[in-house]
Amino acid sequence: MKAKASGDFLCHHSFVVVCKHEWDHTLQDAIKSISIQPSLIGYISNGIALCGKGCVWDARAAFGITFLFTNQDSNAIHFLILIKAIALFSADQHDKAMMLIKEVAATAFKQECSALCAALTASNYDWAIDLYSVVINLNSASDAVFANRSKAKLGKRLWMEALFDSQKVIELNSLSHTGYNLKHAVLHGAQHYDEAIKTFKIMLSKLDNSPDTQT
DSSP states (O other): OHHHHHHHHHHHHHHHHHTTTOHHHHHHHHHHHHHHSOOHHHHHHHHHHHHHTTOHHHHHHHHHHHGGGSTTOHHHHHHHHHHHHHHHHHTTOHHHHHHHHHHHHHTTOOOTTHHHHHHHHTTOHHHHHHHHHHHHHTTOOOHHHHHHHHHHHHHTTOHHHHHHHHHHHHHHOTTOSHHHHHHHHHHHHTTOHHHHHHHHHHHHHHHHTOGGGOO
16 A cells, blocks of 8 residues: 555656656656556656657657556547647657547547546546646646646545636636636635635626627
């Protein structure tokens, strides 16, 4: 149990240093994590770090191993292909990245975040948080990605972390009510009722001003 906990810590820590582009540290953490407990997230982190260091062939091998953890789930496979494409694109492997994206499109992958949505639907919050974090750390996040990670963190009652993500949603799309709706849910869950009421009123004003609600 202690070894597995150490592996999980190193795995999650590798994501922290990914956003700082500290590829050597990321790679070290990923390798140590895999040596303790091979995991999907560990190999994803390994592949991202190798791409960051320009070791594209080694990165592709690492990403290849990730597919052993999908249990042949098509949503997970498609999402992993997208992660691999983003990492390769970041490593200036634009042609290879576009080929992967076309591969996904050719298999009728209609929703960019379907694997993540499946994780949320199944209340697999840890997995959803990890996968959304991959997208965010690769600087490919939209307000929808932060919104869905906030929902996952809400499910685990991680109030402060969910609040941060809801504020990012507001920052990225201030005209939408979604960020305020999430922020209200977080504040209410954390029992900050006065702030929750204020946020709820802002959310209502955003709904009133939404083009979809105007006649």
